[in-house]
Amino acid sequence: MANMCPTKTPMPEQAPTVRNKNFKEVALGYTPDQAIEEAKRCLNCKNKPCVSGCPVNVKIPDFLAFIAEGEFEKAYLKITETNALPAICGRVCPQENQCEGKCVRGLKGESVAIGRLERFAADYYRENCIAKTNKPTSNGKKVAVIGGGPASLSCAGDLAKKGYSVTIFEAFHTAGGVLMYGIPEFRLPKDIVCKEIDNLRNIGVDIQTNMVIGKILSVDEILESGYDAVFIGTGAGLPKFMGIDGEALNGVYSANEFLTRINLMKAYKFPETDTPVKVGKNVAVIGGGNVAMDAARCAKRLGAENVYIVYRRSEDEMPARNEEIHHAKEEEIVFKTLTNPTRIIGEDGWVKGLECVDMELGEHDASGRRRPVEKKDSQHIIDVQTVIMAIGQSPNPLIKSTTDGLATQPWGGIIADEQTCATSKEGVYAGGDTVTGAATVILAMGAGKKAAAAIDEYIKNK
Amino acid sequence: MFKILKKRALNEQVKLLEIEAPLIAKKAEPGQFIILRINEDGERIPLTIADFDRERGTVTIIFQEVGMTTKLLGTLNEGDALLDFVGPLGVASHLEGYKKVAVIGGGLGTAIAYPQAKKLHSLGAEVDSIIGFRNKDLIILEDEVKAVSTNTFVTTDDGSNGCKGFVSDVLKSNIEAGANYDLVIAIGPLIMMKVVCDVTKQYGIKTIVSMNPVMIDGTGMCGGCRVLVGGETKFACVDGPDFDGHLVDFDSAMNRQKMFKSEEAQSSEHKCRIGLGGKCNG
Ligand SMILES: Cc1cc2nc3c(=O)[nH]c(=O)nc-3n(C[C@H](O)[C@H](O)[C@H](O)COP(=O)(O)OP(=O)(O)OC[C@H]3O[C@@H](n4cnc5c(N)ncnc54)[C@H](O)[C@@H]3O)c2cc1C
Ligand SMILES: Cc1cc2nc3c(=O)[nH]c(=O)nc-3n(C[C@H](O)[C@H](O)[C@H](O)COP(=O)(O)OP(=O)(O)OC[C@H]3O[C@@H](n4cnc5c(N)ncnc54)[C@H](O)[C@@H]3O)c2cc1C
Ligand code: FES
Numbered sequence: 001m002a003n004m005c006p007t008k009t010p011m012p013e014q015a016p017t018v019r020n021k022n023f024k025e026v027a028l029g030y031t032p033d034q035a036i037e038e039a040k041r042c043l044n045c046k047n048k049p050c051v052s053g054c055p056v057n058v059k060i061p062d063f064l065a066f067i068a069e070g071e072f073e074k075a076y077l078k079i080t081e082t083n084a085l086p087a088i089c090g091r092v093c094p095q096e097n098q099c100e101g102k103c104v105r106g107l108k109g110e111s112v113a114i115g116r117l118e119r120f121a122a123d124y125y126r127e128n129c130i131a132k133t134n135k136p137t138s139n140g141k142k143v144a145v146i147g148g149g150p151a152s153l154s155c156a157g158d159l160a161k162k163g164y165s166v167t168i169f170e171a172f173h174t175a176g177g178v179l180m181y182g183i184p185e186f187r188l189p190k191d192i193v194c195k196e197i198d199n200l201r202n203i204g205v206d207i208q209t210n211m212v213i214g215k216i217l218s219v220d221e222i223l224e225s226g227y228d229a230v231f232i233g234t235g236a237g238l239p240k241f242m243g244i245d246g247e248a249l250n251g252v253y254s255a256n257e258f259l260t261r262i263n264l265m266k267a268y269k270f271p272e273t274d275t276p277v278k279v280g281k282n283v284a285v286i287g288g289g290n291v292a293m294d295a296a297r298c299a300k301r302l303g304a305e306n307v308y309i310v311y312r313r314s315e316d317e318m319p320a321r322n323e324e325i326h327h328a329k330e331e332e333i334v335f336k337t338l339t340n341p342t343r344i345i346g347e348d349g350w351v352k353g354l355e356c357v358d359m360e361l362g363e364h365d366a367s368g369r370r371r372p373v374e375k376k377d378s379q380h381i382i383d384v385q386t387v388i389m390a391i392g393q394s395p396n397p398l399i400k401s402t403t404d405g406l407a408t409q410p411w412g413g414i415i416a417d418e419q420t421c422a423t424s425k426e427g428v429y430a431g432g433d434t435v436t437g438a439a440t441v442i443l444a445m446g447a448g449k450k451a452a453a454a455i456d457e458y459i460k461n462k
Numbered sequence: 463m464f465k466i467l468k469k470r471a472l473n474e475q476v477k478l479l480e481i482e483a484p485l486i487a488k489k490a491e492p493g494q495f496i497i498l499r500i501n502e503d504g505e506r507i508p509l510t511i512a513d514f515d516r517e518r519g520t521v522t523i524i525f526q527e528v529g530m531t532t533k534l535l536g537t538l539n540e541g542d543a544l545l546d547f548v549g550p551l552g553v554a555s556h557l558e559g560y561k562k563v564a565v566i567g568g569g570l571g572t573a574i575a576y577p578q579a580k581k582l583h584s585l586g587a588e589v590d591s592i593i594g595f596r597n598k599d600l601i602i603l604e605d606e607v608k609a610v611s612t613n614t615f616v617t618t619d620d621g622s623n624g625c626k627g628f629v630s631d632v633l634k635s636n637i638e639a640g641a642n643y644d645l646v647i648a649i650g651p652l653i654m655m656k657v658v659c660d661v662t663k664q665y666g667i668k669t670i671v672s673m674n675p676v677m678i679d680g681t682g683m684c685g686g687c688r689v690l691v692g693g694e695t696k697f698a699c700v701d702g703p704d705f706d707g708h709l710v711d712f713d714s715a716m717n718r719q720k721m722f723k724s725e726e727a728q729s730s731e732h733k734c735r736i737g738l739g740g741k742c743n744g
Contacts, residue, residue: 210548237683257684274505276725349717
């Protein structure tokens with residue numbers, strides 16, 4: 001009998017005023033009993049709208065049924081038939097726009113907590129089951145994967161399972177991409193990401209770090225050195241600045257710099273670790289996406305008293321996951337929506353304030369959202385010492401500028417076929433943020449998967 | 463891991479390490495740099511590729527012990543290894559087509575300028591090297607620089623080597639005496655580069671400087687290395703580190719250097735207390 005409770009089984013969390021001072025995970029995960037209770041809310045409806053809402057079509061009702069029966073290992077294995085990184089996706093996917101957004105239970109009350117259950121199954125498996133890694137037999141073919149983010153990890157994993165010998169070339173000292181350097185520990189513990197990367201190593205994927213492709217080796221040199229195909233999953237790592245006055249002042253960071261210092265270089269443990277990061281008493285984070293929420297919540301945890309999200313549209317238009325907005329508010333982040341920065345004010349070379357204007361929503365624009373327009377005479381100054389720019393990223397031009405014959409968009413994205421991820425260059429495939437611009441983990445993984453299938457076809461027919 | 467094959471002290475604070483890094487050695491060009499990390503909790507720091515040997519597969523770095531990471535680096539010995547060593551990063555210097563060039567190195571900047579002087583020399587340009595130090599004990603690479611230069615001028619701030627003055631003074635007097643430079647390369651402290659640019663601006667001589675802001679990734683991903691050049695924001699790690707000195711906003715660059723001053727002091731102190739930082743009474 002289905003559990004007809006209209007709301008999700010609550011997930012234990014660290015209390016907001018405790019967690020906004022530490023970097024430990026916020027959401028603590030379901031216990032087995034809670035998971036079973038929640039899984040029973042699934043009505044197992046015929047159309048399975050949730051499955052079509054998932055970019056990789058996880059067989060959701062099937063895995064929920066296993067959880068409801070207490071068959072947690074089977075639930076995990078069901079998910080991994082189509083999704084290689086459930087512990088990560090369960091934590092970071094924007095479920096409200098995907099599976100949960102389509103859930104029938106959501107029509108009257110809250111949807112089934114599919115994300116939380118995905119996470120539960122993955123965490124249960126990691127902690128209680130012994131992974132059966134049978135190293136696939138080699139087919140003698142080599143594929144190079146550039147970048148070590150989710151697009152690349154899923155592509156490498158699928159190819160390795162098919163018997164390819166796969167080498168990942170990652171620019172940083174560790175693979176993982178945004179999962180390592182962008183998304184903070186309190187939302188996605190790095191141990192989990194490392195474990196997934198270890199799993200790839202266990203099935204034979206060779207991960208070479210410190211390899212900036214385009215510098216140490218070019219794509220052509222990789223192809224010439226005996227790789228049968230190349231997948232490019234280099235993400236969208238180039239930070240944007242607004243181009244307003246004062247951006248060169250001390251105290252202004254790109255979100256990338258701020259988050260990389262904290263997550264990758266573990267500056268939150270400084271001086272135990274060697275990389276510093278600095279926040280003032282008051283911090284303004286400009287932007288309304290996940291990146292902005294992460295930067296704001298990190299700033300709070302580093303001791304800032306007042307942290308503002310400064311966003312030029314209204315909260316309805318914020319691209320961040322609902323859960324992140326909700327958590328940020330609980331953690332006393334102040335939302336200044338319909339507010340647009342116009343200038344950063346400095347004193348002796350350091351940030352002293354952020355000059356802003358108020359906005360109101362006007363006509364609908366090309367993105368379908370109402371365009372914010374400036375309110376007259378609404379100029380005001382927010383007293384801050386740190387300003388963090390989280391207004392988007394574009395692909396790094398390095399690969400484009402060093403690879404002949406690789407077609408790109410005017411904004412820098414690599415042009416790739418939607419179904420096969422094939423680029424204009426033979427044997428070269430691309431997917432993830434470097435093709436779509438900043439998007440999501442699951443879309444990047446989906447692209448990596450498609451590319452793996454297409455690369456397999458290509459090499460077989462070569 | 464990247465093995466240290468050779469270690470040599472150039473003066474009290476400046477050390478040279480030769481690192482085994484064949485792939486980087488194969489691609490390295492003058493003007494480029496590497497980023498290294500010594501250990502798991504370590505900071506990523508950029509250092510110029512002072513020399514390379516493609517055949518032996520080695521890259522030479524020369525560094526001054528100024529803070530936590532460089533001091534720790536100075537305690538490593540031949541046979542030890544670095545955890546991470548990434549490169550070659552940055553744009554190689556464009557050195558083709560010049561006839562007579564003044565290469566100016568201020569202090570440690572001499573090590574960064576040396577590969578450029580060497581390359582210019584091999585391309586057949588006449589090279590006047592002007593290198594300056596605070597006192598004679600700090601002079602580095604004098605013989606190496608002489609070997610690739612037509613004329614070498616070594617100055618000290620206090621005159622302890624018999625040639626008192628600043629590199630910019632020597633440059634100015636050379637120009638006045640008729641040295642017809644078609645390029646000046648100036649590498650050293652920001653203030654030195656700024657003064658040199660003030661001189662060369664008067665004479666309309668193209669001047670290249672090397673900007674060394676704080677860096678993390680070195681691939682254009684964090685924007686921490688941004689410098690204002692000709693009114694535009696540039697990332698020194700991917701657009702530089704060489705820039706047209708007449709367009710660089712030195713005041714803004716000098717200010718940005720102060721960003722982590724207090725933390726740097728704290729980091730050095732912390733490591734002293736727990737005894738990891740080696741000798742750090744500097
Ligand atoms: C702070 C932040 C929070 C986010 N939160 C969420 C969220 O909650 N949910 C969600 O779904 N999405 C989120 N995203 C977006 C998501 O992380 C990205 O869409 C996803 O990581 C893209 O994956 P990718 O594999 O295409 O690229 P990336 O994850 O960017 O990985 C690219 C990798 O390639 C490497 N690389 C780049 N250039 C080179 C080169 N020349 N040579 C070698 N290696 C190179 C990089 O170092 C990096 O490791 C967030 C992003 C950020 C920045
Ligand atoms: C492209 C480039 C090439 C360089 N080449 C050389 C070289 O060949 N030899 C050499 O001795 N030094 C070089 N430097 C400077 C060198 O990176 C710094 O001296 C080093 O990072 C200091 O680290 P620390 O922990 O020892 O000192 P800290 O105590 O951290 O800092 C001392 C000083 O170094 C500067 N600094 C700190 N961190 C960085 C960083 N990540 N990047 C740049 N500067 C920083 C600080 O502003 C401060 O002035 C170069 C810098 C750049 C950007
Ligand atoms: S060092 Fe990060 S962008 Fe230059």
